[in-house]
Every structure is written in C-alpha cells, then in structure tokens.
Amino acid sequence: MKDALEARTADERGKVVRTLLRTPLLTPKDEIFTLARRHGDVIAQWFARETGWIVFHSAGAVRLRKHGILSEDGSRGAQEGAAPFGRRRYVLVCLALAVLERADKQVTLGRLAERIVHYATDPVLTAAGIEFTLRDRSQRGDLSAVAKLLFALGVLDRVAGDEDAYVAGSGDVLYDVNRHVLAELLANRRGPSTVDEVDWAMRLATLAAEYAPDTDDDRNRIIRHSLSRRLLDDPVLYFADLTEAEREYLASQRVHLLRRITEFSGLVAEVRAEGIALLDPSGEATDYGMPEEGTEGHATLLVAEHLAGLDRARPGVPVAITVLEAHIAARAPEFASYWSKAAREPGAERELVAKALHRLASLRLLRVDGTEVTGLPALARYAFAAPKLPGERS
Structure with a gap:
C-alpha cells in the first residue's frame, strides 16, 4: 500500500513538472491546477535545487519563473493560430498590462483600447516608429489578438461579448481582471525599469543576467543550473554549443545530473555522441510534436x-x-x-x-x-x- 501511494505521488509530481515546463503559468481553470497546488512546495524545492528557477503558488495561480533564458530562435514567442506576434503586438501587450495594472476589477475592450491609444503617444514609442490609433481594422485586429492572448493566460476572464465583433466594429467585450495572474506574468529577477542600457540586446542580456560566482561551489552550481535548464527547456542539448567549463562538468557529472532530473520529472534521457535530449513519452511537456497528423x-x-x-x-x-x-x-x-x-x-x-x-x-x-x-x-x-x-x- 505504501509503495503504491509513493508511486502515485511520484507520478503526480512528474506530471506537474512536465506540465509547468510546457505551460509555466497555471490558473484554477487548468485541470492540473489542484495537483500543482497540492505538490507545490516539493516541486518548488526541486526546481530551485536543480535549476535555480522559482515556483510561486497561491490560490489564484501557479507560476514557474524561467529566468536566465535568452532564445533568438523565434520558437518561444506568442502567436495567434499559426501567425507569430510581430513588434507592434508585443508593444500592445506591454501597454495593455500597464493599463490593466491600474484598471478596475472589470474592463471593456473598448476602454482598454482608449487607454492604450493614450499610452501609445509616449514620445519614446513614437520615436521608435510605434503608432496605435485604432483608425483601421488591422490595428483593432492586433488588439483583439492581444486580448485573446491575455485571456488564454488567465489575466482576463471573458464575461460577455466577442473580440471578433469588436474588430468588425459591431460590439464590445467585458472582462474580469485576474490580479493574481497579472502579478505573476513578469518572470525576471530584475525590474525592467532598473536597466539603463540603451542597446536592445544589452537590455535583454542584463535582464537575464545571473549573479557572478565567488567560489568554486558557486561556479559549479551555476553550471549545473544552466545545463539542467537547457536539458529541460530545449529540445536538444548539443555538446558543441557548450562552453569548455560546461563540457568538463558534464563529462564528470552527466550520469548523476541526468538521474536527478529524470527520476523526478519522468522524462527519458537519450544520450548520443553529439548531445543529449530528454524525451517526453507522455507528451505533457511537448509543445511541438514530431511527427504530427x-x-x-x-x-x-x-x-x-x-x-x-x-x-x-x-x-x-x-x-x-x-x-x-x-x-x-x-x-x-x-x-x-x-x-x-x-x-x-x-x-x-x-x-x-x-x-x-x-x-x-x-x-x-x-x-x-x-x-x-x-x-x-x-x-x-x-x-x-x-x-x-x-x-x-x-
């Protein structure tokens, strides 16, 4: 009986870990939310130990904060259907979140749009070539895509109305604002307003920067966290992409490192001459399948x-x-x-x-x-x- 209970607990925790890797923000409307809350403390300790990532969990949200990751492959961005978000839509996301931070418990899409139009007149945005006036259907379509993203994330709960009707100019949408989720969207350790760099790439690098290690133990821990993050978050870890220090660490600690990750997460390690991939037989951590129907x-x-x-x-x-x-x-x-x-x-x-x-x-x-x-x-x-x-x- 005890063995069966331990096996069930391990299965549940692995399922939550795999789900969080794919969907780092869970809300009560997600089926696995109850399990994530039940095992939240243990899972938070595991992620902190193995990756340095923080898991926050409350009655309103469970959030895995994947800080320290910079990806330039374009595969992790927001999208509507098969169309990835462009520059203007990302700016609208930021402006919408700024508006919602100061909004009442309920807001309409029309009211949200009015405030975004006001914020979009900021000289810095204007100088960067960002214009948002709601004068044409394409801009309303961009706002609709942003609203649907925030709804999917759980920031907004649709009470009445339809975004497509708003785009067509024949209706509006009423939302509840979920402040539990809104407060958990930003996953950085450092606030963007504290970054002084002007260059965009430098700003991103500063936001994602880790603290400088002082001792050998600190350096080894940072290397271990970096490797674990890439193993859990990237489809493949190629040895050729690693630094010399990372390759040396992996050469001596690979068996131990992979055992720690796979036993808790339920993922399966495939080690080849060129690199390592953690396979997901359950499909719960997988956003892109191969092959697909x-x-x-x-x-x-x-x-x-x-x-x-x-x-x-x-x-x-x-x-x-x-x-x-x-x-x-x-x-x-x-x-x-x-x-x-x-x-x-x-x-x-x-x-x-x-x-x-x-x-x-x-x-x-x-x-x-x-x-x-x-x-x-x-x-x-x-x-x-x-x-x-x-x-x-x-």
Missing part, C-alpha cells in the same frame, strides 16, 4: 526525411530552401487524396515548407540561414532507409 505534419516529415538524406550524403553542406520546395511539389501528387485542398494548389509548397522549417528549427533539428538550411545532428533520426517487405532479401 494532418497535411502540415506529413509535409514536415517529408522535409525532414529529404533533408536528412541530403545531409547524410553531404554532411554539413547547406541546402537551398527552393530544393526542399521542389521536393514537396514533386511529392504532392502522390498524396493528393490525403492532403487538404489548399495544399494541392500551385505554389502551396512554399507555405508548407516554411511551416515545416519553423517547426524543425524550433525542435533544433536544423538551422535556417536566409535562403539556406543546414541539418543539425538530431535530424539524422529521420533519414529513413527504403522499406522492405517481409521475406524480402537484403
């Missing part, structure tokens, strides 16, 4: 297979994106009865390949440089051999 999922698999084959023949040699587009266009008739109608239209291969490359780059299976693509080592798993029928000779 549907036309886009199939096209992504075809792109990966073709590029992996080319990379096997000529390792490290970049491949033009047009070569991949031609490959998908050539294979499309073969799957015409299975793919969507839009994917069979002339020129559809460009969009299919673009979406495939975004997914594969997000999974760290390849690198896109302008009009060329270079396969990364983990892509080799998709270099399939020709199928053989049972009884067929080699």
